[in-house]
Amino acid sequence: MAAFRSDLGIDLGTASILVYVKGKGIVLNEPSVVAIDQNTKRFLAVGEEARKMLGRTPGNIIALRPLRDGVISDYDVTEKMLKYFIQRAIGRFLFKPRVIVGVPSGVTEVEKRAVLEASNQAGAAKTYLIEEPMAAAIGAGIDITEPNGNMIVDIGGGTTDVAIISLGGIVVSKSIKVAGNECDEAISRYIRKKHNVMIGERSAEELKINIGTAYKKNKEEFMEVRGRNLVTGLPKTVNISSSEMLEALEEPVTNIVDSVHAVLERTPPELAADIANTGIVMTGGGSLLWGLDKLISEKTGIDARVADDPVSCVAIGTGKSLDWVDVLENSLMNDDKVRSK
Template sequence: MLAGLLRSLSDDVAIDLGTENTRVAVAGRGVIVSEPSVVAVDLGTRRIAARGLAVGHLAKQIEGRTPSDIEVRHPVREGVIADFQLCEAMLRILLGKTRQSRLRLPPRAVVGLTQTATEVERRAIFNSVARAGARKVFGWSKAMAAAVGVGLPVAEPTASAICDIGAGTAEIAVVSLGRVVAARSVRIGGQVFDQALCDHLKRHRRLRVGLPSAEQLRIAHGAAQSDDDEARAEVAGVDAATGLPRTLAVSRAEMAQALAEPLRKLADAVREVVESLGIELAADLARHGLTLSGGAAQLARLDRFLSDQLGIPVQLAVDPAGAVIRGLLTCAEHLDAWKSALVSVH
């Protein structure tokens, strides 16, 4: 009875704490917050700038044009918490944005976990979310959440494969009968693609390009495979020899060449997961294929590239970047029924 009363006085929320974006959803209300995982810190007071409010969109606006006494920091790196205190402060503000009334009790929260999160990393996430204002915290696999979020038939006795490629990590999993039957998490995502692009331009074109410019170029003009030498996009940087600014035109074929190594590693990781399956489950994948989600999965022709490499059908989900939070939201909406299958430390 007490549990029922608590539930009627508080919300169940879902949190996808991402390397680049943090999303928060509330059961019955949908995704309420989707903001960059950044915090602006006043170096003088060592506190969060703008009277403790400079997180997410507000902090991102400051990034790049920061006064010298304000530094923009990223509390999540490669899918794990890099700065515990800042992460907690960021989550407190973002969670606060979902709270409709001060009279409501703190929420229960379901948070996404990467496959390879260590015990220490899990504890850091659980503690951060609890200290940011959750009454109870549950953890669920991000890959499973992505599979549910894109609508794969996870409960059925057939295998479904998902690969969620974010900014910092790629979560790969095969699910069947409501369980993850094979999985891997690799530190490959948009940021690794951008670094590969910067390295390529420096080595082969003698142009030093910043990561934000590389990201813009990848989003606008990137491709996982292409033999198009005609269509070119311009990128600005600094000449590696003279140090003077100049621009360069890059073709789609060159983009694919620059991204070849991280893409090959991604394909190898998916292949390893598929090869670890039994014959029946592997055969299911030959029919149903692999679904891609996550913001960085929107790289042009990534589906074609992976399909060629793996010999199975590959498709990009609708609204790929929202897959994990949609799945976590479904979990939060069925929390009492599903909680025995979730990880909890409280």
Template sequence: MFASSELGIDLGTMNVRLFSQTKGLLFDEPAAIAYNRQADKLMAIGQKAKQMIGKAPAHVEVTYPLRNGVIADFDQAKALLQQVFKQSSRQLGLSFKKPSIVMSVPFHATSVERRSFYEIAKHCGAKHIHFIEEPVAAAIGADLPVGEPVANVIVHLGAGKTEAAIISFGGVVACQSLRIGGNQLDEDIMQYVRQRYNLLIGEQTAEQVKIEIGSAPGTSLTQPMTIHGRDFVTGFLKAVSLDPAEVQQAIKESLLQIAEAIRSVLEECPAELSGDIIDRGIVLTGGGALLHGIEQWLSATLHVPVHVAPNPAEAVAIGTGKALQAIPKRLSTAL
């Protein structure tokens, strides 16, 4: 069996991560699943499935079972998690036996949405299932002192959503959730390129643009990037040189909405904790924390220090793996 009977799961909109406190990160790949509808069989998950997007035949369906942090397709999410368990077990050369699972869920997840996570974990063979709110898991993964009577402000910039929370004494004092994340920034880029250059590009191209030359306002990147797509007027293939300033403008509105959500959380902060925020600032987690200049821009916009967690993309997964020892009182079994 696994060396540790306790496993942490971050089943996110775009990535799925499996974490063991004794073995570390066991699985970290895109939460994509490729299904052959003709043969009625699963073809691939993770990175292999993601590489098929926009390239596979019509009978091969490539999807992400989660949307905005919650399960959109139960059967596909179940198949995805089952394969994650199998691959992780095979990779370690160990047989899989019923573990105790700590699974992160959005802070504002409904009881129905939590039930879906619970049922999927049960179908995959989990013996005990505990939930931990995603902002709390991110804070633990970022090594913040969540159990102490101080304000820990965590902003998780995920693919499908952004969650900004103030945590103290192991609990969430205030939280704002916004269905804007990395996926929306990709969509903003696709829309800008379509309107400005009559060019159709795919999701993966937009994501690569965001990673390479995407930036927060005030950041001065200068190296342009050449992208390829199809002219939706002529139908011909063409290349366009995209300037970082254009990308910055394309995603600016979404970033402003994220900043406003964070500001709303700070306004809810109790007076006794406000001094901690001024001293300790805000910690960013999630893939969005890697956007060029996001740290400096948010600090200047919100007038508080902003820091990026040591492993921002993995913070939630790491936090779930540590959760049982860190704050057992905040964990809850489903329904």
């Protein structure tokens, strides 16, 4: 029966969705954006095609992200989007796939139920949930079954999850709704306040990726960005420097560093000693912000390093844990466990 079924691991992110097919690896990495015709409620585009429409649609078409802060904000759209991605990843299948979905460590029972039901309605035979820091650790190649402390900082699009992992379980964790999207919004606010120019979501993201920094750079970098002048209402181009980016990102970056500090304060002494030796592993797209690893190292006194493929760690971890369903049974959440609570 297993030969006719393709089990899946899904990183259901606020910014993007990655799908891992057992035996094949990551087969799909698309933005979690959907374009819908409001008059007919018909899906017009999903993924990268829909992302290009953000901020550029006529009145009857909306391009939206059905996931906010790592959880489902629009159930029906998420279910249809998941169905589309599952079918694209594995095509036609004889038996429904088992699916493991990564969720933030701070999700409520209601939010867990929403993800489980959306996945099952989208075509899963059985859905398991795994906390993203656990999946990120597995994806980063850490042996989580050993009695050693490992610290994971997973910075996604909607949430930052900080966790101490030992013996296949999470000992201490903290999840905050400050991550990549909050950084984009901070950049937009800063440019609006300092330059009187309104810029779009995509422009803010491009600034963050190209010249964004969490630590002072030796060499100043510049990038032009176009937006609407709030005084004249006309298009305007402004030249933004990396030092301005440092100032713009100060608040969200400080929140992330503070959450790392808060978790370390609650860590048992033996595990804290392990982490001082092994260091902090950073995963997720947000960990690619220039200088963030240096800043965390400086503020904590513990070596912080970015995983080899930080964006894919959670997806790889969800996929690998398909082989460990029996071993990780206590860490994984499924329909029966959530229903019984």
